Amino acid sequence: MDFQDLVKFALICFDSLAWPLFALGYPLHASIQAIEANSNTDTKKLVTYWIIFSLISLFEHAFMGILQWLPFWPYMKLMVVGWTMIPRFDGAFYVYNHFVHPCVCVDLPTIIVWLKKLQVFFLDNFLLMNMSRFIDHLKL
Known part of the structure; x- marks a missing residue:
C-alpha cells in the first residue's frame, strides 16, 4: 500500500465518518450536557440546531434525485451542518431567525x-x- 492509497482510504473514511460524528455525535453529547446542567440558553441553541438539522434532512430527502448529481453535495452539507453546529458561530440561530422564523410567524x-x-x-x-x-x- 503506497502513500496515495493510504490518502484515498483516509479520505473515504473521513467522508463516511465525518457526517455522523459532526452532525449527530457532538450535538447529542451537547444536548445531554445541556439537559443535565439545566441550562436554558444551551437547550435553546440545541433545539434550534435540531430544527435546522431536521430541515436539512427533509430537504435532502425531498431533492435527492437532483442532489445526487452534485459531486460536492456531501461536503457542502458537512460545511453547512458544521457551521450551524459550532457554538461560536451560532449558525443555527442565524438560519432560524432569517429563514425559518419569517415563514413560520x-x-x-x-x-x-x-x-x-x-x-x-x-x-x-x-x-x-x-x-x-x-x-x-x-x-x-
Whole structure:
C-alpha cells in the first residue's frame, strides 16, 4: 500500500465518518450536557440546531434525485451542518431567525388574503380559457 492509497482510504473514511460524528455525535453529547446542567440558553441553541438539522434532512430527502448529481453535495452539507453546529458561530440561530422564523410567524389573515387573491387569479384565468374554448367550439 503506497502513500496515495493510504490518502484515498483516509479520505473515504473521513467522508463516511465525518457526517455522523459532526452532525449527530457532538450535538447529542451537547444536548445531554445541556439537559443535565439545566441550562436554558444551551437547550435553546440545541433545539434550534435540531430544527435546522431536521430541515436539512427533509430537504435532502425531498431533492435527492437532483442532489445526487452534485459531486460536492456531501461536503457542502458537512460545511453547512458544521457551521450551524459550532457554538461560536451560532449558525443555527442565524438560519432560524432569517429563514425559518419569517415563514413560520406569518399571521393567518395575511395568508388568507394571499390565498383569496390566488383563487381569484386562477378562477378568472380558468373561466377565460374555457370561455374562449367554448366560443371557438361554437364558431365551428
